[in-house]
Amino acid sequence: MAGLYIHIPFCESKCIYCDFYSMANNNHLIDKYIDALLVEAVERKNELNSEALTTVYLGGGTPSLLSITQLSKIVNGLKKVFDFSEVEEFTIEVNPDDVTAYYIQQAKSLGINRVSMGVQSFNDEDLRFINRRHTAKQATDAIHIIKIAGIDNISIDLIYGIPGQNNEIWKNNVDTAISLSVQHISAYTLMYEEGTRLSVMRSLGKITEVDDDVVAAMYDYLVAQLKSNGYTHYEISNFALPGFHSRHNSSYWNLTPYLGLGVAAHSFDGTVRRYNPSNLKKYLDALGEGNLCVEVEKITKAEKYDEYVMLRLRTADGIEADELMHRFGERYYQFFIEKAKPLVSEGSLINENGRYYIPENHIMISDNITCDLLWDDCYSW
DSSP: OEEEEEEEOEESSOOTTOOSOOEEOOHHHHHHHHHHHHHHHHHHGGGGTTOOEEEEEEEESOGGGSOHHHHHHHHHHHHHHSOOTTOOEEEEEEOGGGOOHHHHHHHHHTTOOEEEEEEEOSOHHHHHHTTOSSOHHHHHHHHHHHHHTTOOOEEEEEEEOOTTOOHHHHHHHHHHHHHTTOSEEEEEEOOOOTTSHHHHHHHTTSOOOOOHHHHHHHHHHHHHHHHHTTOEEEETTEEEOTTOSOHHHHHHHTTOOEEEESTTOEEEOSSEEEEOOSOHHHHHHHHHTTOOOOEEEEOOHHHHHHHHHHHHTTBSSOEEHHHHHHHHOHHHHHHHHHHHHHHHHHTSSEEETTEEEOOGGGGGGHHHHHHTTOSSOGGGO
16 A cells, blocks of 8 residues: 655745745646646656555645645546545645635545644634634634535644643633544644744744643643543544544554655655655756656665654554564564663553553653664764
């Protein structure tokens, strides 16, 4: 099985925390971009090595900026290149204020069966601070519209640790999400990525980060409330009602092959990583001449082991020792077992009949735990 990711880099406005490659909305550029995207699809279809396509993900940027005509051109064009007959999950990312009944109905008619919506907060002050263009009411209205249109697999993103956000605001965000009965919730602490407006504001002393203890309390409330309302905490930042975990994102954590199309998109075939440039002009110029501009990186066994450990320990399933042995052999297996022993002894890693996972009460320090298990010492990075 394999996944397909399509990057749509256009946005109406830039959120202050975002370091993803994106650019201002421009219809002329979007049309040129779609043409280039479909040329790339044809040129790279064999990279999936005949693996059955099981998930498709339209991410961004803001894919919901696409008109239905543009969205249809992409989806129908891809269906001419790839076999969609075994696709189980087809996701589109949307912004709440783009959502209309017509748009969702048309998206559904194209085979899209999952919507991921960047809500971030149900508090208007939070939304204004991070420069989101929707309101809390637009977010709740959008969820109702999507449900009525017949899509019953809705994921929302929430952010905690926003300056000015207190425990009361955060509790309301979590409780509102639960009351709306969305099937999947991804919740992230606010990150201060270098080069973002948020990072600049902090360096200028215009804002102060939320205290770590407050952030930890927000996370604890999130986990407790979601679990008590039937959500499975299946990955550090992801929660789902039974049967609604993200199949596409899970493929990343399982090192399943995937093909990424579009500017700044990444791909992985199990051995080689490929990267498209984070430069729209370079991307369009190359594809306009029928050429690819992909960078290729062959990863070593040690790098693959490290990535496997980092990604698998983010999940509730953790690492099966037998599977690690099968994937990497005796040398890496013994290395992992020896490195894990002191962590198991101190209780920061659980060994349950050969399944190793990080317990809930150590999730906030999971990076430190994982570092002790890596082939390449991450403390020297």
